[in-house]
Amino acid sequence: MAEVKKVATRVSYGEALVELGNERDDFVVLDADLAAATQTGKFKAAHPERFYDAGIAESNLMGLAAGIATTGRVAFASTFAMFAAGRAYEQVRNSIGYPHLNVKIGATHAGISVGEDGATHQCCEDIALMRTIPGMTVIVPADDVEARACVRAAYEFEGPVYMRFGRLATPVINDREDYEFKIGRGVVVREGSDVTIVACGLMVAEALAAAEALAADGIDAEVINMHTIKPLDERLVVASVRKTGRVVTAEEHSIIGGLGEAVASVLAEQHPVPMRRVGVRDVYGESGPAVDLLHKYGLDADGIEAAVRSVL
Amino acid sequence: MTNQELAKVANEVRKGVVTAVHAAKSGHPGGSLGAADIMTYLYFAEMDVDPADPHRADRDRFVLSKGHCAPALYAVLAERGFFGKEELETLRHIGSRLQGHPNMNDTPGVDMSTGSLGQGISAAVGMALAAKHWGDSYRVYTLLGDGECEEGQVWEAAMFAGNHALDNLVAVVDHNGLQIDGTIDEVNSAMPLADKFRAFKWHVIELADGNDMEQVAAAFAEAREVSGAPVAIIAETVKGKGVSFMENQVGWHGKAPNDEQFEQAMAELTAAGEEL
Numbered sequence: 001m002a003e004v005k006k007v008a009t010r011v012s013y014g015e016a017l018v019e020l021g022n023e024r025d026d027f028v029v030l031d032a033d034l035a036a037a038t039q040t041g042k043f044k045a046a047h048p049e050r051f052y053d054a055g056i057a058e059s060n061l062m063g064l065a066a067g068i069a070t071t072g073r074v075a076f077a078s079t080f081a082m083f084a085a086g087r088a089y090e091q092v093r094n095s096i097g098y099p100h101l102n103v104k105i106g107a108t109h110a111g112i113s114v115g116e117d118g119a120t121h122q123c124c125e126d127i128a129l130m131r132t133i134p135g136m137t138v139i140v141p142a143d144d145v146e147a148r149a150c151v152r153a154a155y156e157f158e159g160p161v162y163m164r165f166g167r168l169a170t171p172v173i174n175d176r177e178d179y180e181f182k183i184g185r186g187v188v189v190r191e192g193s194d195v196t197i198v199a200c201g202l203m204v205a206e207a208l209a210a211a212e213a214l215a216a217d218g219i220d221a222e223v224i225n226m227h228t229i230k231p232l233d234e235r236l237v238v239a240s241v242r243k244t245g246r247v248v249t250a251e252e253h254s255i256i257g258g259l260g261e262a263v264a265s266v267l268a269e270q271h272p273v274p275m276r277r278v279g280v281r282d283v284y285g286e287s288g289p290a291v292d293l294l295h296k297y298g299l300d301a302d303g304i305e306a307a308v309r310s311v312l
Numbered sequence: 313m314t315n316q317e318l319a320k321v322a323n324e325v326r327k328g329v330v331t332a333v334h335a336a337k338s339g340h341p342g343g344s345l346g347a348a349d350i351m352t353y354l355y356f357a358e359m360d361v362d363p364a365d366p367h368r369a370d371r372d373r374f375v376l377s378k379g380h381c382a383p384a385l386y387a388v389l390a391e392r393g394f395f396g397k398e399e400l401e402t403l404r405h406i407g408s409r410l411q412g413h414p415n416m417n418d419t420p421g422v423d424m425s426t427g428s429l430g431q432g433i434s435a436a437v438g439m440a441l442a443a444k445h446w447g448d449s450y451r452v453y454t455l456l457g458d459g460e461c462e463e464g465q466v467w468e469a470a471m472f473a474g475n476h477a478l479d480n481l482v483a484v485v486d487h488n489g490l491q492i493d494g495t496i497d498e499v500n501s502a503m504p505l506a507d508k509f510r511a512f513k514w515h516v517i518e519l520a521d522g523n524d525m526e527q528v529a530a531a532f533a534e535a536r537e538v539s540g541a542p543v544a545i546i547a548e549t550v551k552g553k554g555v556s557f558m559e560n561q562v563g564w565h566g567k568a569p570n571d572e573q574f575e576q577a578m579a580e581l582t583a584a585g586e587e588l
Contacts, residue, residue, distance in 0.1 A: 060434045060468035067438020070424060095435055099416050099425040
């Protein structure tokens, strides 16, 4: 098997900002003393006059971005997901969400794959927090290609956007000619007839691997890359599940309030079917190598495969 | 406008505050009355704004960081002609453009949605930063409560503005010494404010009487001359100013006058207006 190219979506984020900055000067990038980690440091190196560091002050970071956005320009605000969605939740809600300002939140180091830093930094609640904010768009790109596309789409989009990026290098799965990214439009990355797997972020690649393993046993899984959690592509979910009659969701996030619950809400109202949710099961993470943690918490192809078998 | 004329306008703003809060049967008259002179000066003498074009790109900006004093902002915007004064009686009613705390997408002339304390000053700093970044000439003003200065975010914002020498920014602290649970000293004092702002590299102007239009005018004139640092004006004000039974009373922080109290307040303000 050929070597699979792996890139962390935080790296894609930093590089996409640099490219965007080469073309446009009507936006600035803000960070909160994590530029090296969030990769906005790349933008700082390329366009130092357009980078501002708020220091370790995430509440003010979001307020600064909001104030800048009131002037008709775009502000990217970056820090770890824990601090963007967690610590600064209320600033995001009241200073960005309520006035519907054009702030693009680049939240990196989301999920348990933060690894060794442990539970305090492994934010598995950010999707839940952000999707409760009226008018907030929530995007979880699956790979390098999608992360770059989502940065550009977010910049061109009118309104607040929360983008969730990861620390761990993950497989590139969207490197094909006809790849197209549209906010709010899920993508069927594998067609199947027996079960629908709806995944986001690094779990899309895991879902594809699970689907291959299941295929060996004659189980034909459809895999949807649901990169936009909000607004959710309800039609795609319902159409797929009408065909397969079973659904499994997979996310590197709490099973409470994330992709799984978003899909469950849609199906409960429009087309109830047997369902399983793969995600962090209402617990905190812990220190350890990212890949080992993902396996321990069931956030990999094995976990998805087991969930599919249990719902058939 | 002369300072006396401005004082007359401020008196009309106070009537607007009392009218709006009475009609709403809730709201925050105390701080609104105390800040009426400062806000009148801003909108009638200091700031370059255009009621016919409230979104004009190069307008000066005002952020009411102490968003609960929305009645004062609405009353001054109505006086200035951003919308009709009759609309003040819709304050806090369902469907009104005049929300309990300001929302920039609802109300002409409101530059930022505020109400959650500590957040407005950050947005104001962001606006001032944007002006510097893109070479715009507008100035940014924000009004904070002294109680609000207990919020940590105020000092995050102050640190950033000082470090970036945002001399197009003026933050006025409405120092009336009272907050909901009691006096500032009883609750959890953030004093001394002047020293704190100085420590964060701000130019500080101590305004001995923020309800005296001449002193208010002098403070803003001094602020305009400052370069290389943001300006904090620590303004001593009287909460409830202009309505005898509301002055310096904690209880009037967030309570509406009943019909009788409304009549008395309006009579006092009408008499004060005639003396000006």
